[in-house]
Amino acid sequence: MNKNLMLKNMEETQNNTGQNLGIAALITAIVTFVLAVIPCVGLIAIIPGIIAIVLASVGLSNAAKSDSPRGILLAGLIIAIIASLISFSQVFVAGKIAEKADKWPNRIEEIVDEVQKDVLKDLEDANISIKIESGDEKIEINADANKGAREKTLEELEGEDASVIDSVDKK
């Protein structure tokens, strides 16, 4: 009689353990699922996902031994696997981000070069005049950026090429 009671108690304890594992697995799996679909944070969800899969698997093996219900355990396992897959897919997302991040400095450099070229092109025919006054002393710097005319004048005067002429007049 006592032996029967003990066996019954043992079976009940085993059933409870399986059920508790199932509950833990299902809750962890649901939380993992919610975390997994949030971009960037989703990558961390792999950890609870694995925990949920382990809990559900252990629970399922216990349930198979004691022939207890497996509904919650299976639900937990399926949700955990799907959540982990979604979370794992974010590894590829991170890869794409890293790839994009590598291209960014080059792209910035290209844009700066383009802007520099545009500015130089705009200034090619410009005349720049800078006046500095300090007490009685006055300095005027004239930079004639008219490249074509400048080169022509230089060739005429000196017979050789020069790129910039700056005249400094002290008044």
Place this chain on the structure above:
Amino acid sequence: MVRIRKEPYLIINIFLAGIILLVMLYSGIFSPDKDNYPVTCIHEQLTGVPCVSCGLSHSFSLIVRGRVEEAYEWNIYGMRVFIFFMAQFFMRILFSYIYIRYTETRKQLINLDIAGSSAIFLISFWHFFAWIVRFS
């Protein structure tokens, strides 16, 4: 009298409601003005461009404080996700009550809960799904 320990559905509901309360507590503790959130976005750190879930914590904190318009500025989907969590919180309480009160409809109730929660989840997180699929 229902023994909660023998009802997995009730235990799961209690835990999920607790987790949602923790999310609300997180939003309440961390201030959007001080910007002291522990979670940072990898995408924004690497590229300088914010991702679709950037500003979600700010958005939640602002909604909790009643500054809804500012919350929209931080993350356009923040309100939708916040409503999902709030709906889930009240659903856990309501469904638990119905589960205890009307014992004969338990199976239908659980099925309705699974279907309803899945639908709300998909509607709320649809843009995040789309973003992951586009990048993957």
